[in-house]
Amino acid sequence: MISMIWNTHARAAIACALLCALPGAAAAQDTDPFGGAITATDVSDQVKRPAGRRAQEDEIESRYRKILAAWAGGQTERAAIDLMALETSVVSDEDPGTRKRLLNAEQAVIHEVGASNLETLVPIAMLHHEVYRRYLAQGARGHAVVLGHARGMTRDLAILYREQSGSEGAALVSSRILTSLGGMLQQAAQQLPAADMFQLAAEMDPRNTAALLGLATVFEKNARYEPAVETLRSLLAADPNHAEGKLRLAVNLHRLEKTPEALTLLQGLAADQKVDDWVAALAAQELADIQREKGKLDAARAVLEAALQRFPNDPRFYVQLASVLDRSGQTRTAQDIMEKLPLIEPRTPETAARFLYNTVRPETFQEARRFLDENAQSRLPVLAQALDAPNKASVAVGVAG
Amino acid sequence: MRRLRNRAGWVLALLLAAAGAAQAAVSVQIVSPVAGQPVFGKTEVQVAVSSTESVTSVEVFVNGKLVGTATQAPWVVTFEAGDQNIKREIKAVVHGASGATASNAVLIQPVQIDDQLDLRLQQLFVTVTRGQARTLDLGEGDFKIYDNGKRQDIITFGRGELPLTAVLLLDTSESMQGERIKYARRGATNFLDGLKNVDEASVVMFSDRLLRATPFVADKKVLAKALEETEATGGTAVNDFLYMSLKLLEPRVGRRVVILLSDGADVHSVVPMSEVLWKARTGQAMIYWIQLDENKHKSYVSSWRSVEENDEEYKTLNKAVEESGGRIEKIANAAELEGAFQAILQELREQYVLGYYPSDIKKDGRWHEVKVDVQRGGVRARTRDGYLDF
Numbered sequence: 058m059i060s061m062i063w064n065t066h067a068r069a070a071i072a073c074a075l076l077c078a079l080p081g082a083a084a085a086q087d088t089d090p091f092g093g094a095i096t097a098t099d100v101s102d103q104v105k106r107p108a109g110r111r112a113q114e115d116e117i118e119s120r121y122r123k124i125l126a127a128w129a130g131g132q133t134e135r136a137a138i139d140l141m142a143l144e145t146s147v148v149s150d151e152d153p154g155t156r157k158r159l160l161n162a163e164q165a166v167i168h169e170v171g172a173s174n175l176e177t178l179v180p181i182a183m184l185h186h187e188v189y190r191r192y193l194a195q196g197a198r199g200h201a202v203v204l205g206h207a208r209g210m211t212r213d214l215a216i217l218y219r220e221q222s223g224s225e226g227a228a229l230v231s232s233r234i235l236t237s238l239g240g241m242l243q244q245a246a247q248q249l250p251a252a253d254m255f256q257l258a259a260e261m262d263p264r265n266t267a268a269l270l271g272l273a274t275v276f277e278k279n280a281r282y283e284p285a286v287e288t289l290r291s292l293l294a295a296d297p298n299h300a301e302g303k304l305r306l307a308v309n310l311h312r313l314e315k316t317p318e319a320l321t322l323l324q325g326l327a328a329d330q331k332v333d334d335w336v337a338a339l340a341a342q343e344l345a346d347i348q349r350e351k352g353k354l355d356a357a358r359a360v361l362e363a364a365l366q367r368f369p370n371d372p373r374f375y376v377q378l379a380s381v382l383d384r385s386g387q388t389r390t391a392q393d394i395m396e397k398l399p400l401i402e403p404r405t406p407e408t409a410a411r412f413l414y415n416t417v418r419p420e421t422f423q424e425a426r427r428f429l430d431e432n433a434q435s436r437l438p439v440l441a442q443a444l445d446a447p448n449k450a451s452v453a454v455g456v457a458g
Numbered sequence: 459m460r461r462l463r464n465r466a467g468w469v470l471a472l473l474l475a476a477a478g479a480a481q482a483a484v485s486v487q488i489v490s491p492v493a494g495q496p497v498f499g500k501t502e503v504q505v506a507v508s509s510t511e512s513v514t515s516v517e518v519f520v521n522g523k524l525v526g527t528a529t530q531a532p533w534v535v536t537f538e539a540g541d542q543n544i545k546r547e548i549k550a551v552v553h554g555a556s557g558a559t560a561s562n563a564v565l566i567q568p569v570q571i572d573d574q575l576d577l578r579l580q581q582l583f584v585t586v587t588r589g590q591a592r593t594l595d596l597g598e599g600d601f602k603i604y605d606n607g608k609r610q611d612i613i614t615f616g617r618g619e620l621p622l623t624a625v626l627l628l629d630t631s632e633s634m635q636g637e638r639i640k641y642a643r644r645g646a647t648n649f650l651d652g653l654k655n656v657d658e659a660s661v662v663m664f665s666d667r668l669l670r671a672t673p674f675v676a677d678k679k680v681l682a683k684a685l686e687e688t689e690a691t692g693g694t695a696v697n698d699f700l701y702m703s704l705k706l707l708e709p710r711v712g713r714r715v716v717i718l719l720s721d722g723a724d725v726h727s728v729v730p731m732s733e734v735l736w737k738a739r740t741g742q743a744m745i746y747w748i749q750l751d752e753n754k755h756k757s758y759v760s761s762w763r764s765v766e767e768n769d770e771e772y773k774t775l776n777k778a779v780e781e782s783g784g785r786i787e788k789i790a791n792a793a794e795l796e797g798a799f800q801a802i803l804q805e806l807r808e809q810y811v812l813g814y815y816p817s818d819i820k821k822d823g824r825w826h827e828v829k830v831d832v833q834r835g836g837v838r839a840r841t842r843d844g845y846l847d848f
Contacts, residue, residue: 280764342728351490352497352539372668373728376698379705380733383740384498386543386848388708395705399662399671411726412666412693415761 117147117162122444125166128184129441137187144188144203156202163210170443175221177440182214182234183433189238193245211238212254219261230432232262233425239271240422248275259288264295266302267425273305274417282312300332304340304414311347320347327360335410338368342410345377354385370401373411484509484560486516486552493564497539497546499732505533505550505562512555519549541736541846543568543823568822578819579613580605581742583620583713583783584810584830584841592808593837594618601839604829605816614813621656622713622806623674625703626681629720629750631665634690638750641792642719643685645799649717650678650685652803660706661685664699665692666726674710696720696775697727700745701734707743713811714743715784717802719795721751722772725760731774735781739825739846744784747775748798783842816847823848 120143128136147159170177189207192200211234219231239254252275258268269292276285289306292299307322326332326340341364348357361378368374375398382391490504491497503518505528516528518535526535539546549563582603586593598615626646634642646661653659655676661684663670670688672681700718707714724731738745758768779786785805787798816826827844 274761277761278759280759280766346728350500352495352499352501354496373698376702377728380701380729380737383705383737384733385496392705392709395702398668398702399673399706401668409667409692409726411695411728411762415693415725 114158114162114165117143117159118165121163121166125170125181125184125440126444128180129437129444131437133187136184137191140184140188141191141203144206145200148203148206156206159206160210167214170440171217171221173443174439175218176436177443178214178218178221179230179234179436180433180440182211182218183429185210185214186234186238186429190241193241208238208242208250212257216257228261230429232258232265232268233428233432235261236265236268236271236425237422237429239268240417240419240425243271243275243417244419248278251275259291263291265425266292266296266299267421269295270299270302270305270421271417273302277305277309282309285309286313300326300329300336304336304343307340308343311343316347320344323347327364334368335413338364338371338373338410339414341368342373342377345381349381349384354381357381358385371410372398372401375401483511483556483558484513484552484554486550486560486562488548488550488562488564491548491564491566493566495566496543496568497566498541498543499539501537501539503535503537503548503550505535505552507531507533507552509552509554511558514553514555517551517553519551520546522547522549541739541823541825543848578815579813580816580828580845581614581713582812582814582828582830582841583744584812584839585783585805585808586810586832586837586839588837592805594808594810596810596832596834596837598812600833601810601812602831602833603812603814604831605814606818606826608817610814610817612812612814614811616811617809619654619807620713620809620811621654622715623707623710624653624657624659624715624717625662625707626650626659627662627664627699627703627716627718627720628685629665629694629696629718630663630669630688630690631692631694632690633694633721633751638792638795639690641795645796646685646719647682648796649799649803650681652800653678658710660703662699662703663688664695665690666695667692668699668702674706693725694720694723695727696722696724697729697731697734697771700775700778701729701737704734704737704741704743704745708741713806713809714741715806716743716745717748717799718745719748719750722747722749722775723751723758723768724771724775725758725762731771731778735774735778736846738778738782739844740848742842742845743782744842745779745782746784746802747779747786748795748802749786749788750792781843783840785840819847821848 120139124136124139124143127139144159148155167178167181170181185207189204189211192204192207215231215234215238219227221227235254235258239251239258242248242251242254252272255268255272255275258265259272262268269288273285273288273292276282276288286306286309289302289309292302293306296302303322304326307319307326310316310322311319323340323344327337327344329337332340341360345357345360345364348354348360358378358381361374361381364371365374365378375394379391379395382388382394485508487506487508488503489506490502503526505516505518507513507516513533514529516533516535517524518526518528518537520537520539525537528535533550533552545568546566547563548566549561551559551561553559584601586596594617596617598612601612601615603610603612626649628642628646630639650659650661653676658674658676659681660674661670661672661681662668663684669691670684672684675681696718700716703716703718707716759765760768763771776786787801789795789798812830818826824847825844826847828842830839830841832839
């Protein structure tokens with residue numbers, strides 16, 4: 058058996074270094090009931106277990122092994138449904154200790170297949186990732202412990218794979234598992250656990266722009282503008298043309314009163330016809346707002362009038378331009394502008410720029426998930442072999458974007 | 459002889475000036491704001507300093523009053539210019555280590571108003587209560603109006619069923635789904651049913667975007683239809699659409715009211731609430747706010763604003779409502795929405811209108827504090843706190 062010892066203390070230290078700096082982090086740490094992690098030493102517990110309990114764990118192991126075999130065989134839907142059924146039948150919210158029983162059993166199987174080939178950890182992590190996605194979609198009511206278990210399994214398997222393999226390729230894969238997990242957490246408004254995932258992912262792969270963007274947005278939402286700026290600078294070092302990164306950097310620089318640099322970035326984005334519309338629209342809005350704050354009403358007006366040429370159906374520009382004109386004493390012109398607003402077709406959420414800025418956009422993490430799908434699928438034969446099961450995988454691992 | 463003495467005097471003066479210039483070790487130039495540029499609100503004064511010795515400080519004066527001192531580069535001083543549309547002299551004085559000083563000043567002219575708004579007749583809509591009940595039994599002689607402390611003559615007087623123009627500004631964001639939107643529709647429909655033929659209204663439904671806005675009409679069917687057609691979706695942009703409503707009411711005459719239904723937790727607006735407050739102060743519309751979830755803003759953060767910033771926005775909204783002469787109708791749950799609309803309509807039916815020509819209009823953007831006293835014991839009068847003189 059290979060030695061699979063994940064240094065739980067080190068992981069906790071990394072998480073704390075990040076989270077303790079965020080508001081409410083201490084409470085989040087104290088109340089996290091999902092502290093269990095996959096370790097080699099846990100396997101030795103098997104000999105100490107009472108016979109009845111061991112029999113139950115053997116039963117769980119057996120079912121888990123079949124589920125993995127189904128997963129390896131391409132039966133993604135069945136495997137995910139069966140694993141959820143298994144986990145929810147074993148684990149009870151009333152008794153969080155039941156999670157330990159599930160963990161022991163799943164861990165025993167993982168150790169066995171992982172010992173035969175470390176690459177099996179990737180598709181197994183993906184199975185738990187998929188199950189976590191489904192738990193989230195269902196809502197956590199009545200399943201809080203299994204939800205945390207699925208998340209913990211995915212995270213620990215990613216970290217374990219990275220630690221044990223030590224290769225650059227493993228770092229890329231694990232980094233994307235954690236990024237995808239972080240994205241799901243962020244979409245579920247769990248900012249602090251999401252930050253933990255993004256931080257680990259970025260440490261594994263400093264060029265992982267999705268993780269860096271995710272981390273920066275958590276900092277930004279928690280009003281920690283300096284680390285947000287640092288993280289965004291790292292992102293732009295990895296991808297100098299990242300338009301959303303530039304926009305967020307400008308917004309946060311202005312918050313830190315580094316306005317000249319912010320203005321330069323915003324001017325570049327607002328004038329760039331190639332960047333996404335929502336980014337260009339926001340750049341123009343923020344640029345005009347800074348000019349208004351500085352009392353440069355003519356400059357603000359020029360920015361907004363140019364933006365209206367490009368975005369004639371964006372209601373924000375009408376309101377903003379009217380307010381600037383009002384301040385300039387041109388109230389009648391402002392009135393004319395404002396009266397056009399009710400005539401504009403209502404916009405859809407997908408195109409409302411200010412909404413998008415405050416929303417976790419699935420496309421941010423799509424690349425990470427695509428990368429995972431490919432890597433997990435290519436390793437299904439290895440998992441099948443390790444389980445001594447036939448490999449009939451011919452479909453993509455069903456992790457929705 | 460006299461001419462010679464005069465010439466000698468000029469030469470001496472020039473020589474002294476030249477000697478002084480040679481000794482001057484420091485010079486200063488105000489880079490921003492530039493002359494003629496209007497300044498409002500938080501204003502940054504940027505100063506370029508040139509010196510052959512170390513500079514100890516740069517002081518900035520506005521109209522002769524010290525507003526800030528910078529002791530190191532960059533030489534920047536920020537001050538609050540407020541809302542007043544007035545002429546200002548901004549002066550920077552640099553002090554060198556040797557005691558040498560130099561100064562530079564720019565003149566800021568008030569904004570030229572290209573539109574003539576006739577605000578000479580100020581109308582005050584006054585709610586008078588005796589205990590908990592409103593009273594309509596007062597006459598013109600019972601009221602006294604003070605504008606910046608000066609007693610004003612009442613020119614027009616009315617009470618009771620006064621015509622009104624209303625914007626029903628309804629937050630239709632995602633948090634309004636389910637029972638809330640149902641009760642909101644019902645309450646708004648009843649409000650519209652209660653309007654008189656001379657009244658006009660516009661229904662505006664918003665989230666983070668404008669979902670529906672009718673023109674100002676008296677036709678209740680048109681307004682009711684708009685209420686039915688809109689689904690609750692998206693985020694919230696109270697500031698933007700409250701600004702829009704106030705602006706759309708601006709050219710209308712008589713009693714103007716915005717009835718805002720929202721939790722007030724703005725997430726997505728581009729216009730800050732301070733601008734909405736300014737707009738409310740320059741107009742005459744009253745804002746009534748049916749306030750859902752009183753404490754929601756205290757726990758709310760977004761990528762746009764922190765908890766503290768949201769709290770500040772919320773307080774400013776409160777201020778805009780109270781200053782306008784409207785009020786906040788707090789409700790604990792959606793079932794109270796109908797009653798809240800009804801209470802506001804009833805209040806609007808039981809108001810006095812007092813008109814006066816302010817005796818001290820200067821169109822300088824200055825705040826005029828308004829006070830209404832009632833010459834009867836045991837009654838309380840509520841109206842707008844004042845207006846900006848534009």
